[in-house]
Amino acid sequence: MSLAVAATGWRLLLLLCAAGLGAVGAPQPPNILLLLMDDMGWGDLGVNGEPSRETPNLDRMAAEGMLFPNFYAASPLCSPSRAALLTGRLPIRSGFYTSNARARNAYTPQEVVGGIPDSERLLPALLKKAGYASKIVGKWHLGHRPQFHPLRHGFDEWFGSPNCHFGPYDNRARPNIPVYRDWEMVGRYYEEFPINLKTGEANLTQLYLGEALDFIRRQRSLRRPFFLYWAVDATHAPVYASRPFLGSSQRGRYGDAVREIDDSVGRILALLRDLGLQDSTFVFFTSDNGAALISAPKQGGSNGPFLCGKETTFEGGMREPAIAWWPGHVPAGQGQLINRPIFYYRGNTLMAATAGQHKAHFWTWTNSWEEFQQGVDFCPGQNVSGVTTHTQEEHTALPLIFHLGRDPGERFPLSFASAEYQEALRRLGPAVQQHQATLQPGQPQLNVCNVAVMNWAPPGCEKLGKCLPPPPSAPEKCSWPH
Amino acid sequence: MSLAVAATGWRLLLLLCAAGLGAVGAPQPPNILLLLMDDMGWGDLGVNGEPSRETPNLDRMAAEGMLFPNFYAASPLCSPSRAALLTGRLPIRSGFYTSNARARNAYTPQEVVGGIPDSERLLPALLKKAGYASKIVGKWHLGHRPQFHPLRHGFDEWFGSPNCHFGPYDNRARPNIPVYRDWEMVGRYYEEFPINLKTGEANLTQLYLGEALDFIRRQRSLRRPFFLYWAVDATHAPVYASRPFLGSSQRGRYGDAVREIDDSVGRILALLRDLGLQDSTFVFFTSDNGAALISAPKQGGSNGPFLCGKETTFEGGMREPAIAWWPGHVPAGQGQLINRPIFYYRGNTLMAATAGQHKAHFWTWTNSWEEFQQGVDFCPGQNVSGVTTHTQEEHTALPLIFHLGRDPGERFPLSFASAEYQEALRRLGPAVQQHQATLQPGQPQLNVCNVAVMNWAPPGCEKLGKCLPPPPSAPEKCSWPH
Numbered sequence: 001m002s003l004a005v006a007a008t009g010w011r012l013l014l015l016l017c018a019a020g021l022g023a024v025g026a027p028q029p030p031n032i033l034l035l036l037m038d039d040m041g042w043g044d045l046g047v048n049g050e051p052s053r054e055t056p057n058l059d060r061m062a063a064e065g066m067l068f069p070n071f072y073a074a075s076p077l078c079s080p081s082r083a084a085l086l087t088g089r090l091p092i093r094s095g096f097y098t099s100n101a102r103a104r105n106a107y108t109p110q111e112v113v114g115g116i117p118d119s120e121r122l123l124p125a126l127l128k129k130a131g132y133a134s135k136i137v138g139k140w141h142l143g144h145r146p147q148f149h150p151l152r153h154g155f156d157e158w159f160g161s162p163n164c165h166f167g168p169y170d171n172r173a174r175p176n177i178p179v180y181r182d183w184e185m186v187g188r189y190y191e192e193f194p195i196n197l198k199t200g201e202a203n204l205t206q207l208y209l210g211e212a213l214d215f216i217r218r219q220r221s222l223r224r225p226f227f228l229y230w231a232v233d234a235t236h237a238p239v240y241a242s243r244p245f246l247g248s249s250q251r252g253r254y255g256d257a258v259r260e261i262d263d264s265v266g267r268i269l270a271l272l273r274d275l276g277l278q279d280s281t282f283v284f285f286t287s288d289n290g291a292a293l294i295s296a297p298k299q300g301g302s303n304g305p306f307l308c309g310k311e312t313t314f315e316g317g318m319r320e321p322a323i324a325w326w327p328g329h330v331p332a333g334q335g336q337l338i339n340r341p342i343f344y345y346r347g348n349t350l351m352a353a354t355a356g357q358h359k360a361h362f363w364t365w366t367n368s369w370e371e372f373q374q375g376v377d378f379c380p381g382q383n384v385s386g387v388t389t390h391t392q393e394e395h396t397a398l399p400l401i402f403h404l405g406r407d408p409g410e411r412f413p414l415s416f417a418s419a420e421y422q423e424a425l426r427r428l429g430p431a432v433q434q435h436q437a438t439l440q441p442g443q444p445q446l447n448v449c450n451v452a453v454m455n456w457a458p459p460g461c462e463k464l465g466k467c468l469p470p471p472p473s474a475p476e477k478c479s480w481p482h
Numbered sequence: 483m484s485l486a487v488a489a490t491g492w493r494l495l496l497l498l499c500a501a502g503l504g505a506v507g508a509p510q511p512p513n514i515l516l517l518l519m520d521d522m523g524w525g526d527l528g529v530n531g532e533p534s535r536e537t538p539n540l541d542r543m544a545a546e547g548m549l550f551p552n553f554y555a556a557s558p559l560c561s562p563s564r565a566a567l568l569t570g571r572l573p574i575r576s577g578f579y580t581s582n583a584r585a586r587n588a589y590t591p592q593e594v595v596g597g598i599p600d601s602e603r604l605l606p607a608l609l610k611k612a613g614y615a616s617k618i619v620g621k622w623h624l625g626h627r628p629q630f631h632p633l634r635h636g637f638d639e640w641f642g643s644p645n646c647h648f649g650p651y652d653n654r655a656r657p658n659i660p661v662y663r664d665w666e667m668v669g670r671y672y673e674e675f676p677i678n679l680k681t682g683e684a685n686l687t688q689l690y691l692g693e694a695l696d697f698i699r700r701q702r703s704l705r706r707p708f709f710l711y712w713a714v715d716a717t718h719a720p721v722y723a724s725r726p727f728l729g730s731s732q733r734g735r736y737g738d739a740v741r742e743i744d745d746s747v748g749r750i751l752a753l754l755r756d757l758g759l760q761d762s763t764f765v766f767f768t769s770d771n772g773a774a775l776i777s778a779p780k781q782g783g784s785n786g787p788f789l790c791g792k793e794t795t796f797e798g799g800m801r802e803p804a805i806a807w808w809p810g811h812v813p814a815g816q817g818q819l820i821n822r823p824i825f826y827y828r829g830n831t832l833m834a835a836t837a838g839q840h841k842a843h844f845w846t847w848t849n850s851w852e853e854f855q856q857g858v859d860f861c862p863g864q865n866v867s868g869v870t871t872h873t874q875e876e877h878t879a880l881p882l883i884f885h886l887g888r889d890p891g892e893r894f895p896l897s898f899a900s901a902e903y904q905e906a907l908r909r910l911g912p913a914v915q916q917h918q919a920t921l922q923p924g925q926p927q928l929n930v931c932n933v934a935v936m937n938w939a940p941p942g943c944e945k946l947g948k949c950l951p952p953p954p955s956a957p958e959k960c961s962w963p964h
């Protein structure tokens with residue numbers, strides 16, 4: 001197993017498993033816990049410099065394990081990032097993008113028709129062949145129609161929701177998001193699973209924690225290797241926390257949500273220790289994309305020193321907090337920088353790429369002037385002239401190049417005339433050409449929306465008396481709020 | 483000794499000493515090492531989230547000791563901050579300011595007539611009464627005329643310079659900065675003590691390290707309690723490092739300087755351990771002001787998530803990296819937030835103050851439009867409308883208030899109409915009134931400049947053949963570049 005590879009991104013788990021599985025006479029493969037945060041930023045961890053230092057359990061996990069300061073999501077938005085994490089493939093390959101508009105971020109709202117294609121092989125399906133039991137707890141976000149159900153893509157169990165918990169809706173024009181246990185809906189957000197938008201109170205993280213602990217205990221008693229994908233969403237607006245954590249943070253409600261998650265991670269690791277599983281369980285913590293600065297400061301986190309946040313291909317959008325923990329196997333320390341290019345996409349547009357410490361932006365924009373003037377701001381208080389643009393600026397001939405070591409905040413573009421710029425450009429060219437020459441874009445999954453495919457009547461709704469009448473089919477091109 | 487107090491600022495050392503000294507039958511007082519950085523930013527330490535993680539020794543010092551995420555300098559500029567550190571008094575009290583212009587940052591260039599007044603009692607003078615030997619290594623910056631010499635204000639030894647090492651000068655119009663050993667100049671920067679502006683090579687940090695190690699060894703053999711003030715300046719532009727460290731950092735030349743200092747701190751702590759002094763030596767690490775973003779990214783550091791830098795009263799200007807280390811006495815952990823107001827001054831203008839987590843700005847400006855348009859930028863890539871102003875904006879009636887827990891980057895002013903704003907304003911008023919009612923401003927020391935008082939012919943210059951003829955006296959009002 002090459003843990004150094006982990007520093008460069010999303011291929012981590014496949015590599016890990018490939019290395020640990022299948023050998024004749026190999027020891028029992030490790031259990032795998034993947035703790036995936038929602039809109040949590042690089043700068044939200046004490047160990048990454050959050051000034052209020054309210055993540056003692058994650059900080060301890062980092063001290064005992066390996067901290068990756070240069071770990072990237074494959075997309076600055078939730079669904080494509082999650083698809084990449086579970087498939088090991090860029091969204092442009094798996095189809096988790098839209099081609100409806102250039103440089104368009106896209107995710108899977110209730111109206112979307114598409115989802116994870118059957119042709120994609122997900123981590124839990126690979127692990128199943130190796131004898132693993134797999135569970136997803138929390139947010140799926142890879143499509144909500146029956147063919148996209150997580151139990152059709154390798155998971156054995158599910159407790160959570162297919163879409164994001166924002167809302168609430170009025171139960172008629174747009175159904176509230178269902179919560180599933182395995183194949184059946186067991187209620188809906190804001191109904192059986194309340195989230196109080198006024199107080200921020202919700203018990204969901206505690207439910208997700210209970211599901212995780214229960215699954216670990218059960219697999220332990222069965223002595224079966226397990227994969228747990230713990231995809232909590234309390235740090236996605238509207239952020240929430242359970243009553244004991246509300247008001248517990250110096251950082252407001254967002255901090256309350258972080259504290260509850262941090263506490264939960266501490267309990268999960270403690271259970272592993274109590275069950276004697278710490279030597280046989282690989283735990284990885286990261287987030288799906290950068291903090292949503294549009295929701296800051298009350299409902300959004302921190303990207304530390306990095307520029308902008310969620311929805312952008314600046315570092316604040318895609319550089320993630322990341323910790324690997326496996327006592328006795330993963331040495332304590334910090335991840336080394338790997339000289340492997342990172343490709344930053346929005347939709348099917350290659351916005352930026354790295355070569356070593358140099359990052360080149362081929363296209364810049366955050367959002368439109370129209371949206372910006374309406375108050376949608378992915379870079380509040382951060383304006384780098386010619387960089388954080390509100391029109392789609394093409395720089396493919398002369399990309400804007402930054403040195404991420406000297407300038408992690410992407411505030412000082414190199415001079416085009418400098419020898420360093422010319423040299424970086426020479427290195428970037430072949431890496432990008434090779435990438436593009438071998439790239440086969442997948443069929444775009446996020447182009448078509450249809451109000452009829454929403455969560456009107458998920459399986460199980462009859463038992464609960466919660467089926468809603470679906471409207472007539474009305475397919476249309478998806479459009480995205482920003 | 484109340485270490486919690488340390489979190490709030492510059493009274494730390496006096497309190498520490500007062501607590502440890504003078505009691506009948508008290509044990510030998512602790513040795514004190516004060517490691518003061520020059521223009522190093524909060525975000526330059528790995529433990530504070532610097533992404534390249536190149537400060538393993540400081541990170542270890544923080545892990546073994548106490549890290550203060552909320553530690554403040556008393557000024558965003560070198561000389562006033564250093565005066566405050568050694569006197570325990572705000573610069574407005576000690577006289578380390580100018581009244582020549584409103585909100586004017588000021589320091590002690592070679593032309594300045596003033597310096598540390600005899601009426602101020604410095605830490606080494608207090609410690610001398612308790613039997614301590616004291617040495618300053620590095621930059622003094624509290625006045626360079628004979629009456630301001632550090633050995634006249636409590637120090638027993640000095641190796642270093644009275645002013646900052648920027649230059650070089652031409653040796654006639656403005657003398658290069660002298661380097662002293664005790665009472666006599668032993669050479670000048672760029673002459674006997676070379677700093678290669680092109681390559682960044684200089685051996686000064688190694689000299690300063692050697693002086694520190696030698697002093698500690700000597701005092702140990704004499705069994706005398708000691709105070710070492712290690713005020714290195716490699717991270718002040720022009721930044722420098724010795725040859726083994728040049729090119730060693732992912733962060734460029736600034737990072738090379740940080741790495742060399744980090745290595746030196748590791749060696750100093752190792753010596754304490756080797757000599758068995760770790761249980762009897764209190765070590766404190768901090769910086770004089772925020773990173774100089776005007777010099778970034780090649781010659782300036784990082785203020786992490788905080789707004790702006792040196793010269794400003796935003797958090798980036800005055801919140802400092804800070805670590806206390808004293809195994810067995812200072813518990814490992816992180817400093818707690820103390821509910822004690824912080825007062826942010828530029829010159830004699832109270833720019834801002836805190837009450838709990840709320841910070842109110844009574845005046846805003848960074849620098850003038852004229853300077854800004856010439857490229858002098860204390861907040862590159864950071865523009866918060868109405869906050870990072872280029873005119874002197876008065877907000878005393880309705881201050882701009884930020885919640886530093888939710889919004890450490892000071893990017894989201896509270897709404898004037900909010901209950902939170904009104905409540906914060908009610909708490910801020912009495913704290914500011916009490917401060918101002920009891921404040922007795924000192925005689926301003928930094929008002930008068932005179933080319934004749936420069937370092938033309940410091941004591942010792944005759945032996946070296948390096949005396950320069952001073953020009954006629956020409957007193958004038960000091961003016962400051964920005």
